[in-house]
Amino acid sequence: MDNHPNIENENGEQQEAQADEQEQIDAAAAAAETKRRHLKIDSVLARKGKFPLRNRKKINVLIEEFLVKLEDDIHDMFFENELTDADTYDALDSDRDTEEEVETALRFFPEVLSRRKDVYAGRFRYPIQELALAHDVQNGKYQCNVKTVLFIPIVARLAIEFDLFEEDERGGLLLGFGRYGDNTLHQLMLTDQTIEGDNREQQHEAVDDKFLQVLIQLRKLGLLKKEDIQRYDLLHCLCGEDYFAEKRLRFLVEWDPNALTQTDRFGHVPLDYMVRSIQGFESVFEYGIRYFPKKKGISLLFHTSNSWLTPFHYACKHFGYEKVKKIIEDTLGRYSSTPINSADALLSAAIDENVHLYGVYFLLRRDPDMLQKLLSSSPSSTSMAVADCDINININTNCINDTTDEVNSRKEKDRKRKRCID
Structure with missing residues (x-):
């Protein structure tokens, strides 16, 4: 009685091994038959002229x-x-x-790269515009497609080689689509919201x-240029995503630090949008200090947008003042x-209309004696500017508590700024 389970296990393993062996035999037979057909087709085409007219036409x-x-x-x-x-996916896969x-x-068929297709309800796309995103059939949303995105450089390169698009379209990379005219470079800034x-x-x-x-590959091919980062607001797009894409952030900032400003x-400056990840906020701020250590880096915290709010306000709202x-x-x-x-940072913040007055207050809190030092050592014109700052500074930490209307206004603008895949 005790041996029955072992016998059953041995029988099961033997059956599984036999099934695997038969599967290999069938696969080998199918491959041999496919090769035979290919050779026959090659032979038919080589001797096509020897066939009767009817057969040649066919x-x-x-x-x-x-x-x-x-x-x-x-x-x-x-x-x-x-x-x-994964077992049924047979589309393009890197x-x-x-x-x-x-x-x-x-x-063999380069023209396919310049053929558009109706992907959904009259929305036509070129092949290069469909390689960065994938459609999730389970929830109906789009997500980043790691299976096909790596083919973007070769598609762009061949499109240029075969002269399929205008020169300023860079093989289709810069072709706009969607309601905001986004292009494939914008898609490469996306993070996945369905994971x-x-x-x-x-x-x-x-x-x-x-x-x-x-x-990186597009940059090597000369198809991604430094000026693209600012021309297409790529750093803003990346910072506005839900996930902190650390490696792409480093790539963009180290290539063009001025994009931070x-x-x-x-x-808005890019730091305005980095409010979904406290690690992301810290990284972008640190890059600002690293590349602009004297005064501009700290001023980015208090840069005012069209809504008069600052990255500092947004960060405090999302993460808390103390953090x-x-x-x-x-x-x-x-x-x-x-x-x-x-001193320079204080004066710059005081006279720059794009820097919130709270920036002046923040700097004075870090160095309370700075005003007195400036007043006692500065020329008269500077003293007047400093005195004017002193008169106008009537601020406390309550200024970080934005009104509901201001925050809602920012969110609406953020939604409009978010890159659309429609």
């Missing part, structure tokens, strides 16, 4: 039909981006398909890694070897 029809269907299938390959079960294979297909589960941090990192690889159409204050002091402490020029 061969011509079949060849034309084959080429049309193959071209359509290659075109469809770029648009079938619905993420389904984990399986190589760049060489994709390039081979496109060199769930215990391993979501790893999935977010995978998206950041893959999208960064594309940006750029304002978008709403008057934000600690981040600021810790960051300034790490860069104590290149300390803020408090």
